[in-house]
Amino acid sequence: MTPKVLQPAGWAPPRGYANGVAAAGTTVFVAGQIGWNARGEFESDDLVEQVRQALLNVRAVLAEAGAAPAHIVRMTWYLVDKREYLARAREVGAVFREVIGSYQAAMSAVQVSALMEDRAKVEIEVTAVVP
DSSP states (O other): OOOEEEOOTTOOOOSSSBSEEEOOSEEEEEEEEESBOTTSOBSOOOHHHHHHHHHHHHHHHHHHTTOOGGGEEEEEEEESOHHHHHHTHHHHHHHHHHHTOSOOOEEEEEEOSOOSSTTOOEEEEEEEEEO
């Protein structure tokens, strides 16, 4: 089954995410990924570059399960600076489309006081369903 976007009648359409997604198949849970490389090293302290690397990390873990970005049904973003994220939303969106694609997933984003790795500015958790 291809994931089905859930959009209640009469609701304004969300921008950049879906209110809900229904899917059936093998569920893949990807732990929170941060913006460091495969060696566990940060190459940048820039938010957009860390988002890019975190999404590349998500994609790599998905591939281990035979999944692709198109199988993502839910994402949760943890950010240490809400204002920086909002100020750079266009850049973040462009990186998202470049690495993940332009489909709709159910998404949440929250600001946290800190992440476990001091240099991390974002952590992204994903659930995917492979039909």
